[in-house]
Amino acid sequence: MTTETLAKTPLHALHLELGARMVPFAGYDMPVQYPLGVMKEHLHSREAAGLFDVSHMGQIILRGANAAKALESLVPVDIIDLPVGLQRYAMFTDANGGILDDLMVANLGNDTLFLVVNAACKQQDLMHLQEHIASQCHIESCFDRALLALQGPKAVEVLARLAPQVAKMTFMQFAPVRLLGVDCYVSRSGYTGEDGFEISVPAEHAEALARSLLAEPEVQPIGLGARDSLRLEAGLCLYGHDMSTSTTPIEASLLWAISKARRADGARAGGFPGAERIFAQQRDGVASKRVGLLPQERVPVREGAEIVDADGKVIGSVCSGGFGPSLGAPVAMGYVQSAHIALDTPVWAMVRGKRVAMKVAKTPFVPQRYYRG
Amino acid sequence: MSELRFTVDHEWLRQDADGLVTVGITAYAQEALGDVVFVQLPEVQAYAVGEEVAVLESVKAASNIAMPLDGEVVEVNAELEASPELVNQDPLGQGWFFRFRPADASAVAALLDQAAYERLLNANADA
Numbered sequence: 001m002t003t004e005t006l007a008k009t010p011l012h013a014l015h016l017e018l019g020a021r022m023v024p025f026a027g028y029d030m031p032v033q034y035p036l037g038v039m040k041e042h043l044h045s046r047e048a049a050g051l052f053d054v055s056h057m058g059q060i061i062l063r064g065a066n067a068a069k070a071l072e073s074l075v076p077v078d079i080i081d082l083p084v085g086l087q088r089y090a091m092f093t094d095a096n097g098g099i100l101d102d103l104m105v106a107n108l109g110n111d112t113l114f115l116v117v118n119a120a121c122k123q124q125d126l127m128h129l130q131e132h133i134a135s136q137c138h139i140e141s142c143f144d145r146a147l148l149a150l151q152g153p154k155a156v157e158v159l160a161r162l163a164p165q166v167a168k169m170t171f172m173q174f175a176p177v178r179l180l181g182v183d184c185y186v187s188r189s190g191y192t193g194e195d196g197f198e199i200s201v202p203a204e205h206a207e208a209l210a211r212s213l214l215a216e217p218e219v220q221p222i223g224l225g226a227r228d229s230l231r232l233e234a235g236l237c238l239y240g241h242d243m244s245t246s247t248t249p250i251e252a253s254l255l256w257a258i259s260k261a262r263r264a265d266g267a268r269a270g271g272f273p274g275a276e277r278i279f280a281q282q283r284d285g286v287a288s289k290r291v292g293l294l295p296q297e298r299v300p301v302r303e304g305a306e307i308v309d310a311d312g313k314v315i316g317s318v319c320s321g322g323f324g325p326s327l328g329a330p331v332a333m334g335y336v337q338s339a340h341i342a343l344d345t346p347v348w349a350m351v352r353g354k355r356v357a358m359k360v361a362k363t364p365f366v367p368q369r370y371y372r373g
Numbered sequence: 374m375s376e377l378r379f380t381v382d383h384e385w386l387r388q389d390a391d392g393l394v395t396v397g398i399t400a401y402a403q404e405a406l407g408d409v410v411f412v413q414l415p416e417v418q419a420y421a422v423g424e425e426v427a428v429l430e431s432v433k434a435a436s437n438i439a440m441p442l443d444g445e446v447v448e449v450n451a452e453l454e455a456s457p458e459l460v461n462q463d464p465l466g467q468g469w470f471f472r473f474r475p476a477d478a479s480a481v482a483a484l485l486d487q488a489a490y491e492r493l494l495n496a497n498a499d500a
Contacts, residue, residue: 038432039408225407225433298454299411300430323410323432330411352413352428 009055010146010206018214018221025224026119028056033223041226042325045192046366049152050222051213054191058122059145059200060115060129064137067113071105074132076249076272078259084109087174087187089257091249092128097274097281098245099252101125102237106174106187114174114185116147116198118239146206151196151230153369154218159186159197161216166197171370179209188371191227193234193364195371232331233324235292235363241303242290242319242333248274250281251335253290288316291341292363293332293349295321295356300330301349307334308348308355315340318349324365331365332358377465378481379490380441385465388481389472393448396441397469398429398460401494407431409460414449415440415471427470429460441484443476 006029015022020031031053033041044050062071068079077090087106091099101121106114117125122143129139150159160167163177169188177186182205190196201209213219228238237243243252261267264279295301300323307316321332332349340347341360348355378386383402387395403409408431415426420440427438449471453459460468475481485493 032433033407037408039410042432229432298457299413300435302435323430325408325410325432 007056009053010203011053011055011210014207014210015053015221020221020223023224026056028119030056031221031223033225034221036220038223038225038229039325041220041222042229044220045152045222045226045230046194046326047152048218048220049150049154049158049196049216050192050226051210051219052149052151052222052227053146053210054149054198054227055146055203055206056119057147058115058117058119058125059142059147060117060122060126061140061142062113062115062129062133062137063111063140065111067111067137068107070133070136071113072262072268073271074128074273075103075105076258076262076275076278077105078261078268079105079107079113080268081261082107085174087114087172087189088259091243091254091257092125093249093272093274093278094245095273096245097248097250097277099239099243099247099249100128100245102239102243104187104189106185108174108176108185114200116200120240142200144203146201146203148199148201148206148210148213149190149192149196150199150213150219151190151192151194151222152218153195155194155196156371158213158216158218159199162212169371170373171195180205180212182209184209191234191236192230193236193366193368193370194230195369229322229325232320232322232333233326233364233366234368235333235365237290237333238320247290247335248278248281248286250278251286251289255282285338288335288337289341290319290333291336292361292365293318293321293334293336293347293358294361294365295330295332295349295358297356298330299351299356301332301351301356301358305349305351307336307358308350309340310346310348315347326366333363336360377487378484379487379493380439380484381493382439382441384438384441386441386481386484388478392474392478393472394442394444394475394481395469395472398438398464399490400464403461403464403468406436406460407433409457412453412457412460412470414451414453415446417446417449419443419445420473430457438470440473442473442480444473445476446471446473448472
């Protein structure tokens, strides 16, 4: 069995006990679904609360008076003026403006930054940080910490039973919180488009916390299958699919994530890898861009499907696609040539040799329900 | 209605009194696939054994259904177009895919019977 070579999160035994179907993902043996099934897990997360094990993701702490300035040399995001107790979405860019990984950066105060990076990229990200900014700040990988996500409209009610102060947090706030007597980090954020929290907890306390949350009547365990359909409906990018080193933040439609202070006309313009190319693309436009796509038939259109125009000419390809359980219809995202990216433009995907009509559509496909106070 | 036969691809076949054979997937197969959200049904035409005749899409992935024997598809379960979840809810009943006329009617009986199929499942579980 190849699973013996796979890493296990601190909740691995619990997943098996809960009857999860396990799959290899980013080197880990992870739950893709529980007995409830992807469809019901997805819907439950939008109606009540879902608990996700995302401990495979990488947690990294940067410390030092120059940590924010140092990190700014690797991301097109304002870290220096990131307030204490807030987190921000960012991406590591390369010299061509391509995306090495996307990440969350939180300011813990006391010259300490807390990063969450993708599982498949975490070793490479750590080396990237060490290579470029190790002389400017202290870099500590916390890859053994567990990370739980509690997502859905009931998440706040559930977590507030353990720590009432979390109810006052707003979207993207980040705070040290004691849960069941254990020091955790809690952010009001997630990857589903719903209100919710991500909880960083020491590995040895992860199972007790997970069991306690699962004991609440609103909470069901949710696997990677529903995590993917939830994030896709929410229009959120998945690294390695919707963006990569061959796409820039402009091409990936992530200009919103480039902070004003770091743009060509900003107070601290540029100073991150690939800035010239990214600024040139912002000024001159790009050949193709990531857009939302709504198939007009029931057949799901999957990653890799070619996109063609009315004449059958290839104008792009699908980067993520599947069925959106909340929408009750297929949803997709793809890279499409700029002449065809206006909303409602008809395009077609090639699925098993047949053309499937799609429309360029606004993302998110379902309304985001973040708690902004 | 005669007893069911099975393929190693987890399809079931039932030889009906009119000489036609109804095809679906087993409870084990629908469980392994997860929630079915779309079924692409075959055309009403002849297919050779092993040819891809249908596609099942779950939330996450697509799976092919192969023609279990040489034969001509004469009817498809159009209910599945609007209600693909029938494959999960009632795989041996309302979740059937299509009916076909086998080129060789005696070939059906040569497929796995219930006991042989269960041995196959048990062997898979032990692997």
